[in-house]
Amino acid sequence: MGARAFILAMLETQMTPPSPQRPPGLMTRFWQWFDGLLTIEQPKPAGPTPHRLFAHLRYALGQTRIIGPLLPVVSIVSAAASALIPLAVGVAIDTFVLPSQSQTDWPMGLFIGVLIAAFVLPVVLEVVFLALMLPLFHAKFVTLMKRHMHKHLQTMSWRYFQNEFAGRIGTKVNAVGHSTHDLLHIYLDQVFFVSTLVIVSLGVLAYVSFWLMLPMLVWMVLFAGTLALLYPIAQRKNRASFEAASTMNGALVDTYTNAQTVQLFARNDVEDEVVIETMRENARLRQDANLWFFLMDNVLMVLNYLLIGVLFGMSILLWSKGWASAGAIAVALPIGLRVTDSAEWIMRITTQIAEESGTLQEALDTLAVPPDMVDIPDAPDLVITQGSIRFEGVDFAYEASDTLVEGLSFFIRPGEKIALVGPSGAGKTSLTSLLLRLFDVDAGQILIDGQDIARVDRNSLRQQIAVVTQDTSLLHRSVIDNIRYGTPAADPSAVEDAARRAGAHDFIVGLRDNEGRRGYAARVGERGVKLSGGQRQRIALARVLLKDAPILVFDEATSALDSETEALLQEQLALVSESKTVLTIAHRLSTIQHADRIFVMNKGRIVQEGTHAALIKQGGLYAELWSRQASSSVE
Template identity: 40%
Template sequence: MFRYFESRLDFMKKPPGVSPPDTLWGFYWHFVSQAKGLFLALFGLGFVLAVFEALIPYLIGRLVSALSNTSPEGIFREAGPLLLSMAAIILLVRPLGTILFRLLVNHSLAVSFTSMVHWQNYWHVVRQPLGFFQEDFAGRIANRVLQTARPLRESVLSVARAVWQILIFGAASIGLLGTQDIRLALPMAGWFVLYAGLLAIALPRIQRRSRESSEARSAVTGKVVDSFTNIMTVKLFGRRRDEDDYISDGYRRFNDAFLLQQRVNTVYVASLTFLNAFFLVATGAMAVWLFSANRVDAGTMTTALLLSTQIVSMSGWVAFEVMSIFENVGTVQEGMKTISRPLTMQDKPTARPLTVTRGEIRFIDVSFSYGEGDKVIDRLDLTIRPGEKIGLVGRSGVGKTTLVNLLLRFFEPQDGRILIDGQDIADVMEESLRAQISVVTQDTSLLHRSIRENILYGRPDASEEAMREAARQAHATEFIERLVDGRGRRGFDAHVGERGVKLSGGQRQRIAIARVILKDAPILVLDEATSALDSEVEAAIQDSLATLMQGKTVIAIAHRLSTLQLMDRLIVMDDARIVEEGTHEELLGNEGLYAGLWSRQSGGFLAPRKEIRDEAV
């Protein structure tokens, strides 16, 4: 039975082809519609349960009337059908309905529906372009992705199990009392009108305060994760007190927002308490007056009092659920800021896989700028021949890494085209493009997984032997075999910590190089690939890189110009354009920008030792 209900929804189902809408109800329907059969069953079952719940006080009232007008000897003959009806509702209908309701909630929706929303939120956000993640805290993005599913589910379930049922219960109660005497239904009808007015006043305020509280919670989560991620910097600079102030300000904002939210909640509950008190008194007074005037019998008066008492009892529970609904809605609205953003830079419907047979790369009249800033790349033309190895040279910030990011389609140029073997990369599948390009960056981050999993990320289907050979070529085997993590896992099974923090910069770099060696893509990008290595290890790895570069088109970026001397051609960039190109010797002979950079790196910028001594004196 459990398995039947648990299998009603496939939480790993492929998301709809459209992004989640940026309107609240559209966002809810985007997910609810994928399980609409289950939610319809839940509301239908809630309707039945509420009607039968209202029948119990009615039947008790009829039983009181029967007892009042029947002798003890004929009680079972007159009241027998009523007793059987009550027994059927209490012993069969209500327990079975409640169990079925809980099966739907606990086993079809609470787990699978929540997991589905989690999965689809992740699926959507992870496909955003690189710039999306560079504009926000990773912690805040993760918090919004993970926190939205539960409140979305709970707000819908609260409507089904509380708001919907009290509405049906109230409507059934008014109908039952109205059949006895319409005046008995007036206090209850008035209560619903006033309750609706109270909700109309309170709920927008609850929703707004809940959204502000959720935003403050996400903000402080982002700050805390940012601080923990950069804990080395915090400790190196001895800024713990300043960091405490920075984080405590976030907590202070969250605390203030939460206090304001609780004030609105308390006023709402207090107002409902007074409303319930007046409703009970009004219902009791109306019932007693009608009974004293011989307009209703004792059973009808009993029914009115039981129904009104039950409404008041339910209203406290519903008040809690309503506050929960709008707290959850506020959290969902805050999460929508991240989740509902449309995907950009997606594959065109006609996109096809990239096929690399030669490895020629052409930048044709390419221009690019970040936002409204100055152009980082300005009408750049560059052709890299198949198998050619070029070095990109220039001061920091002239656009070298940006050019590589455009090739990888992390960003799209505002003007111009980029071709690989004659294929415009804007017209190919993004995944197939990056499958043909291996990259080793300056800032190497590893996944918090084992060494083996990190290297195999380059080619998951590679054999153990191929993986270990890649590590050997990257001169990483020696330090890997000595590794032991906090749980006793050794060697290639040892985990590296978040972003690889348990390894030195040079060790991370060698793992990244092993990963690229294993991937063996036809185009290779080296962005300061050996910057974190000491001279001895760099010299050893250069041999491996030379082997790796054979037969590949290579783009290398390095501030250490000595590492680029063996490139086929050097491209010198300045002011968002190419200003020089040629071999190392040719550029030195030109006595231009490259020659100046080489001169400074070769010792020309160092002051004579005597001058340093004189300044120190």
């Protein structure tokens, strides 16, 4: 059993929960203290999320409490002690083996002290701190970094998620956790260790022989110059490679997410070629980066061999002429070997730094962007007492050159039932998205009960509006969790009642997932893929019925249902909506004939407004749409 395994086994034994009669032991108390230094529940610090590499690492270091600052101290002490081992050997040779050649005169107490520091201190520090404490610290820190980045992403607008692959986002959140940990460990432990070892070794050589120090000094300059010249190029190449890998992962996730569409259109070969092309680009850029790392590693390796050769030759020359003692030679060669070993370590960690830095910076470029939609400081909660809605001169465009809604103004009275109709692309769904503040308006304002929604807390706004969208996606959780998603405290009986009213209870009780869970406990699959479109829509309707919000938005809420089920649900929705303000988007005009008012939209504007009967009598776009649908039903 190795030292680390032995220590871990001893710690596990010591950490056995104490009996009620016996107080916790010293090791248990130490573990409880250490375990409490970092928790994954630590809140994310206020302020913007750093998006530059070293700013992010400073922020991450601040989350490590005492462990982060302590790590370089341990590394420096351990490296300095290790560098003294050849000196202790050299002094021993000069003092006890060849005293006639000795150029040093150390007191015995100092000699013993150096021996203890050189041989005992590194072992204690390596085992207790590096081999034991850091692995126990690792999992929490990685998880905390992921959690903080996830917390930041929760502040992003819907526009952000529309423009990014979900698979890429998930990959990069994971990369932030692991790469941040690895880079901090490299910089705080390995870089400090190697730097201290080289500097102290240089000092030891200067102490035993100025001439033996010179090759080491020249080597340090050449080594640092090579790194300064080649490392930035290798790092840029590596970042390009990671970006290509991220694009490849996004293409893979896109293909798997839309597997049914790919198969229905028999496009397997086409999608395979799309993915292979991203793989080719990833392989090409990875090969390019590897070539630069190979060049850098080999140049540094040649410098290492030159250092050993020069040190060996100079040692023989100086000893033969009596300019250096045997002890000095015994110091120089082991130091040269140790430093070149460390240089090979530097080459490895330099490659790792380039890879992890490229990975982390590319992830930060995507994730750590400022939110494009923020609440005002100390934004109050929205308070709905009646449920009136007013749009005043609202302009909106997804892109600056593509105006979608222009000069939109209207007023909806409390409890009024409004239907939005019009051709595809008229701006109906955009209007409801603006009401929910999924996007901010470019001009004008939207008010609910006289309160500008841009000046209230977004969450409080959305908590008081219940929505069923035309693209009904469910979370990969149980049916009951999906239904009470907007009302997490609802009891099972209330959930079942909502499901019955939505016509979902009968099929829910017959569900069974692949792990044997049944009924309301069954999981529905990613985005609800295990259910039909109609089943997903009924669960979404049950969620709205349970939430009981003062404002309801139905965007093609029953489009996936058959006519009979739709008619039954319309009755339920009418009962639920009696005292609420309702916006309904519908393509089937027969479902909105009884609306208080119908807004007819076209090209981002309301071109007609009135009841069904008034609009039919008036003629125009609504009458044309009605006539077209009536003709289709007759046929």
